[in-house]
Amino acid sequence: MNADFRLLPQQASTMAPRVDALFWFITAICIFFTILVAVLLLTFAIRYRRKTEDYFPKPVVGSKVLEAAWSIGPLALVMVIFFWGASIYFDMMRPPEDALEVYVTGKQWMWHLQHSGGQREINQLHIPLGKPVKLIMTSEDVLHDFYIPAFRVKMDTVPGKYTTLWFQATKLGTFDFYCALYCGTEHARMIGTVTVMKPREYEQWLTERADRSLALQGRQLFQKLQCVTCHHPEANNRAPILENLYGRMVELEGGRNVLADESYLRESILYPAAKVRAGWRPIMPSYVGQVDENDLVRLIAFLKGLKTGQTPARVEDFPAPAVNEKEAAKDKELPKPNEQPKATDKAKDK
Amino acid sequence: MTTVAVEPRPQPFEPRSIKRADYLNISYGVRSWLLTLDHKRIAILYLISISIFFFVGGVFAAVVRLELATPKGDLLQSDTYNKMFTLHGVVMLFFFLIPAIPATLGNFLVPLMIGAKDLAFPRLNLMSWYVFMIAGMFGIYTMLAGGVDTGWTFYTPLSPKYANSQVMTAALAALIAGFSSILTGLNFMVTIHKMRAPGLTWFRLPLFVWSQYATSLIQILGTPVLAVTILLVAAERMLHIGIFDPALGGDPVLFQHLFWFYSHPAVYIMILPAMGVISELVTTFAKKVIFGYSFIAFSSVAIAVLGFLVWGHHMFVSSQSPYAGLIFSFLSMLVAIPSAIKVFNWTATLWRGSVSWDTPMLYAFGFIGLFTIGGLTGLFLACLATDVHLTHTYFVVAHFHYIMVGGAIMAYLGGLHYWWPKITGRMYPEFWAKFAAIIIFVGFNLTFFPQFVLGYQGMPRRYHEYPAEFQVLNVMSTAGASILAVGYIIPAVYFIWSMKYAKVAGRNPWGATGLEWSTTSPPPADNFEKTPIVSLPPYIYSKEEATVVP
Numbered sequence: 001m002n003a004d005f006r007l008l009p010q011q012a013s014t015m016a017p018r019v020d021a022l023f024w025f026i027t028a029i030c031i032f033f034t035i036l037v038a039v040l041l042l043t044f045a046i047r048y049r050r051k052t053e054d055y056f057p058k059p060v061v062g063s064k065v066l067e068a069a070w071s072i073g074p075l076a077l078v079m080v081i082f083f084w085g086a087s088i089y090f091d092m093m094r095p096p097e098d099a100l101e102v103y104v105t106g107k108q109w110m111w112h113l114q115h116s117g118g119q120r121e122i123n124q125l126h127i128p129l130g131k132p133v134k135l136i137m138t139s140e141d142v143l144h145d146f147y148i149p150a151f152r153v154k155m156d157t158v159p160g161k162y163t164t165l166w167f168q169a170t171k172l173g174t175f176d177f178y179c180a181l182y183c184g185t186e187h188a189r190m191i192g193t194v195t196v197m198k199p200r201e202y203e204q205w206l207t208e209r210a211d212r213s214l215a216l217q218g219r220q221l222f223q224k225l226q227c228v229t230c231h232h233p234e235a236n237n238r239a240p241i242l243e244n245l246y247g248r249m250v251e252l253e254g255g256r257n258v259l260a261d262e263s264y265l266r267e268s269i270l271y272p273a274a275k276v277r278a279g280w281r282p283i284m285p286s287y288v289g290q291v292d293e294n295d296l297v298r299l300i301a302f303l304k305g306l307k308t309g310q311t312p313a314r315v316e317d318f319p320a321p322a323v324n325e326k327e328a329a330k331d332k333e334l335p336k337p338n339e340q341p342k343a344t345d346k347a348k349d350k
Numbered sequence: 351m352t353t354v355a356v357e358p359r360p361q362p363f364e365p366r367s368i369k370r371a372d373y374l375n376i377s378y379g380v381r382s383w384l385l386t387l388d389h390k391r392i393a394i395l396y397l398i399s400i401s402i403f404f405f406v407g408g409v410f411a412a413v414v415r416l417e418l419a420t421p422k423g424d425l426l427q428s429d430t431y432n433k434m435f436t437l438h439g440v441v442m443l444f445f446f447l448i449p450a451i452p453a454t455l456g457n458f459l460v461p462l463m464i465g466a467k468d469l470a471f472p473r474l475n476l477m478s479w480y481v482f483m484i485a486g487m488f489g490i491y492t493m494l495a496g497g498v499d500t501g502w503t504f505y506t507p508l509s510p511k512y513a514n515s516q517v518m519t520a521a522l523a524a525l526i527a528g529f530s531s532i533l534t535g536l537n538f539m540v541t542i543h544k545m546r547a548p549g550l551t552w553f554r555l556p557l558f559v560w561s562q563y564a565t566s567l568i569q570i571l572g573t574p575v576l577a578v579t580i581l582l583v584a585a586e587r588m589l590h591i592g593i594f595d596p597a598l599g600g601d602p603v604l605f606q607h608l609f610w611f612y613s614h615p616a617v618y619i620m621i622l623p624a625m626g627v628i629s630e631l632v633t634t635f636a637k638k639v640i641f642g643y644s645f646i647a648f649s650s651v652a653i654a655v656l657g658f659l660v661w662g663h664h665m666f667v668s669s670q671s672p673y674a675g676l677i678f679s680f681l682s683m684l685v686a687i688p689s690a691i692k693v694f695n696w697t698a699t700l701w702r703g704s705v706s707w708d709t710p711m712l713y714a715f716g717f718i719g720l721f722t723i724g725g726l727t728g729l730f731l732a733c734l735a736t737d738v739h740l741t742h743t744y745f746v747v748a749h750f751h752y753i754m755v756g757g758a759i760m761a762y763l764g765g766l767h768y769w770w771p772k773i774t775g776r777m778y779p780e781f782w783a784k785f786a787a788i789i790i791f792v793g794f795n796l797t798f799f800p801q802f803v804l805g806y807q808g809m810p811r812r813y814h815e816y817p818a819e820f821q822v823l824n825v826m827s828t829a830g831a832s833i834l835a836v837g838y839i840i841p842a843v844y845f846i847w848s849m850k851y852a853k854v855a856g857r858n859p860w861g862a863t864g865l866e867w868s869t870t871s872p873p874p875a876d877n878f879e880k881t882p883i884v885s886l887p888p889y890i891y892s893k894e895e896a897t898v899v900p
Contacts, residue, residue, distance in 0.1 A: 005819050005821075005822055006807075006819065007803065007807075008806070008807070009806065009807045009808050018735070019735050019736060019738075019739055022733065022735055022736055023730070023736050023739075023806070026729050026730055026733065026736065029726070029729070030723070030726040030727060030729070033722065033726055034719070034722055034723055034726065037693060037694075037697060037718065037719065037722045038719055038722075040697045041697055041700065041715060041718060041719065044697065044700035044701055044703070044705065045700060045705045045707070045715065048636075048700060048701070048702055048703050048704065048705050049705050049706070049707065050637075050704045050705055050706040050707075051704075053861070055637075055704050056637055056704070056891050056892040056893070056894075057636070057637060057638050057702055057703050057704050057891075057892060058702065058892060058894050058897065059638060059639040059890070059891065059892050059894060059895075059896040059897070060638070060639070060641060060698075060701070060702070060896065060897055060898070060899055061639055061641070061642075061643065061896045061897070061898055062641055062642040062643070062644075062645070062695075062898060062899075063641075063642075063698075063898065063899040064898075065899075066642075066694070066698065066899070067642055067645050067691065067695075070690055070691060070694040071687050071690070071691060074686050074687055074690040075684075075686075075687055078683040078684075078686045078687075078729065078732075079683070081683065081729055081732075081733050082679060082680055082683045082732075082733065084733075084735070085679065085733035085734040085735040085736060085737075086676055086679060086734050086735075087735075088734070088735035089666070089672065089675065089676075089679075089734035089735045089738065090672060092735065092738060093672045108512070141507070141512060142505075142507050142508040142511075142512050143505055143507075143508065143602060145667065145742055147742065147808070147810065149739070149807065149808020150808075152738070152739040153738060153739070154667055154738060154739070154741070154742065155667050155669075156667050156668050156669055158596075158602060158603060158668075158669050159507060159596045159597075159602065160596025160597075160601070160602070161596075161669065163669045176808075176817065178808070178810045178813075179810070180741075180742035180743065180810040180811075181505075181742055182432075182501045182503075182505070182508075182811070182812040183508060184432075184499070184508055184512055184513065185428050185429050185432065185499070186428055187428075187432070187812060187813065188423070188428065188812075188813035188814050188815050188816065189428075189815075271599070288597075
């Protein structure tokens with residue numbers, strides 16, 4: 001019954017001891033004030049207990065000094081807690097630049113995870129020890145929440161946008177992660193494990209499962225969906241070139257600026273009219289229904305690494321995106337590396 | 351402060367030899383109750399209705415705790431479990447806690463405490479009850495038609511799009527119940543402004559009335575937002591206007607903003623009246639003027655106002671901007687100050703008092719202790735970094751049950767015992783009442799304290815099955831819940847028994863000072879033989895001149 005019972009959760013990330021130090025600081029404050037109030041209450045209730053019904057104690061209406069003391073004292077304490085908590089929180093919200101990226105999609109009721117090398121996992125996450133890992137997360141249906149108690153981090157996953165979560169593991173082993181935000185019938189079964197491995201074993205693990213990288217898969221989609229027809233230097237300025245776009249500020253029609261992050265790229269693929277770049281006409285069609293969450297992740301992984309001169313050639317052999325429902329269905333199945341040449345063969349045949 | 355006259359001494363036994371007409375025996379029959387305009391009878395109607403809902407919500411809680419006694423989902427299917435905790439939340443919040451103190455004790459006492467014959471709008475008051483009961487019918491229909499499994503928070507896009515249960519009828523029940531709440535708040539506010547007895551200035555009002563006033567403010571300003579939110583969900587569902595659904599261009603997080611804009615202040619609708627009750631109990635059972643009257647009064651208003659500015663602390667991990675999180679965290683921290691002011695002033699009131707250990711005072715002790723724990727554990731959740739780990743876990747469940755059960759229900763029971771002689775004209779049996787109070791205190795702590803630890807260990811909420819390592823604490827919690835259930839059944843039995851067989855109370859069994867104690871028990875239909883004239887501040891027990899310590 002008490003398998004693995006432990007009173008305190010494991011500390012397995014760089015964030016865990018920092019959160020715990022604050023946790024115990026607040027706990028100490030709680031214990032102090034609870035005992036203070038309980039002792040005062042009981043002391044007064046016993047010492048001044050009613051002995052006769054006709055004794056009327058001397059009235060005391062208040063004390064400005066005491067009121068000030070028990071307003072300012074707690075105020076000072078909560079401000080310490082506030083600043084301490086905020087400083088850790090902002091570190092939680094800012095992933096290091098060099099973090100490994102893993103794409104996470106929550107759906108009723110499982111977690112789908114993709115490493116940037118294209119390795120996929122379901123309800124499992126393998127990560128190296130001592131390296132920052134950044135999860136770029138979304139949901140296919142309702143709200144979920146990715147929660148790793150041993151790392152003291154969690155973040156909701158929201159359909160329609162990306163949220164991020166980062167951590168750096170400090171202990172080898174496996175740790176549970178949970179869906180922490182109620183998501184319907186099998187909410188309690190939407191759980192999995194994080195396996196923290198030695199960096200070398202992790203590299204080996206990656207190689208064993210190597211696949212076309214996400215960026216490469218995205219590059220093929222970029223051609224196949226005919227993005228490249230317009231987003232190309234030879235396209236007579238039909239659409240902006242997307243090289244070096246990621247991470248830059250983009251000026252929009254109407255003068256607003258927006259950071260070209262994952263959520264912006266995603267929105268611009270699905271709802272191109274939502275944020276139109278200054279100087280460009282809103283002629284791009286919506287890709288809702290043409291790309292699923294996995295395709296979006298691939299396209300974004302490709303765009304994030306797209307540097308000067310790397311826009312692929314325009315391939316006219318791919319059929320127009322609107323008519324290829326069957327093709328899209330086929331693409332959902334995991335393509336094996338050795339199937340790759342076929343596509344080129346087909347292109348040649350035509 | 352001037353020297354003051356002493357109120358009439360308590361008359362422990364006043365025989366009811368002559369049958370006087372009081373509000374209970376002035377007329378008989380079902381019609382005389384269902385069409386009554388008397389605020390005291392309407393309070394009784396509410397008392398009966400919410401007691402039934404409390405029982406129903408309690409049964410749901412018991413089923414939830416039974417399922418959680420083992421790690422496997424063996425007693426219930428996941429869908430059934432999800433319906434149980436959803437219905438527990440919906441029933442307890444919308445049909446018990448929100449109306450609990452305002453609609454029963456508040457309805458009965460506000461006119462009596464301010465020396466009025468009734469509330470400002472007696473018909474509106476009766477209508478509030480009917481609106482509440484219509485909402486209740488929708489609630490019962492929801493249960494009979496298959497229940498609802500979205501959680502009481504109805505988060506989008508789960509509730510409008512993915513859940514297949516009775517979401518719209520449940521939401522409709524909450525919407526209609528909200529109107530009842532608004533009407534009660536409106537009625538109280540007008541009554542407190544316009545119907546105070548001659549000489550009863552704002553700073554002579556009992557603190558219970560102040561807390562009711564602050565509560566009414568939230569009910570009037572907050573509840574419409576809940577109605578708006580529910581209507582927006584309905585508009586999206588029926589007219590496909592994209593508001594919350596990302597597929598239609600909406601934002602699911604917007605729903606959380608709107609929902610918590612009402613639902614966080616709603617927590618204060620539950621706890622503020624409870625604080626008012628405690629202020630009354632502490633002075634009566636210490637026979638001493640309240641310490642720091644104006645600080646307690648204004649801290650109620652401060653909590654009501656701050657309560658509207660802290661909703662975002664439910665959303666630190668929702669993808670809300672971290673800068674918004676910073677501001678919400680800061681403002682949430684400030685709620686600690688008025689809460690601390692209240693706790694310390696109640697404690698200071700006992701200093702050199704004449705403290706009795708009657709049952710209502712036991713509940714007051716329990717309230718102060720448990721509210722202190724409940725309030726302090728709120729710091730973990732107002733603090734950004736610790737909230738990231740603890741939100742969505744059992745820590746949150748434990749925290750708000752300390753406030754709502756350990757706080758609001760303790761105060762409600764304390765108030766019910768204290769004013770029972772006024773309401774029914776009879777005392778309750780002291781031994782059984784003390785026994786039940788202790789059982790409730792022990793059962794409550796055993797139920798909910800382990801949940802703090804579970805939350806820190808990382809057990810998420812709303813799981814019908816869980817990893818085996820969490821079982822020990824869950825078994826403790828379930829054991830505590832069964833003790834708590836016994837504690838709640840005992841008062842239900844002796845209160846019913848007492849109405850016929852217990853000792854007759856007399857007008858002022860506690861020797862208290864409020865205007866409600868100056869009339870007979872039970873009061874006559876129009877409350878007072880003649881309109882009282884007030885010339886004193888509240889809580890004047892001693893002839894001696896009041897002192898101010900520095």
